[in-house]
Amino acid sequence: MSDDxxxxxxxxxxxxxxxxxxxxxxxxxxxxxxxxxxxVSFGAGIIFRDFLDQFAIGGYPLGFWFAQQGAIYFFIxxxxxxxxxxxxxxxxxxxxx
Numbered sequence: 001m002s003d004d005x006x007x008x009x010x011x012x013x014x015x016x017x018x019x020x021x022x023x024x025x026x027x028x029x030x031x032x033x034x035x036x037x038x039x040v041s042f043g044a045g046i047i048f049r050d051f052l053d054q055f056a057i058g059g060y061p062l063g064f065w066f067a068q069q070g071a072i073y074f075f076i077x078x079x080x081x082x083x084x085x086x087x088x089x090x091x092x093x094x095x096x097x
Contacts, residue, residue, distance in 0.1 A: 022093045029085055033078050041071035 044052060049063030057065045090096040 018093055022089065022095065025089050026086070029082065029089070033082055037071075037075055037078055040066070040074045045071055 045063065045067030049067065052063035052066065053061035055062040057070075060068075062070075087096065
């Protein structure tokens with residue numbers, strides 16, 4: 001069956017618009033989360049380590065803790081947030097399963 005109906009280009013344009021909006025939101029979310037991850041891992045573990053070392057978690061200086069464990073825990077939280085947020089975005093664009 002041919003899709004030569006007059007509204008076929010409109011559907012294609014609408015789909016293309018939805019795809020662009022979906023990917024734009026997806027890429028924006030990725031850039032935001034990767035920036036946060038960089039600031040936490042590189043910033044807290046290296047750049048701001050001296051300042052953070054005046055505080056302690058479990059008897060260890062905070063800067064050391066971020067460099068050794070905190071950045072990993074934070075990365076896991078970012079993955080969970082990404083998963084939840086992507087499910088919302090997929091529902092918004094009617095792409096969920």
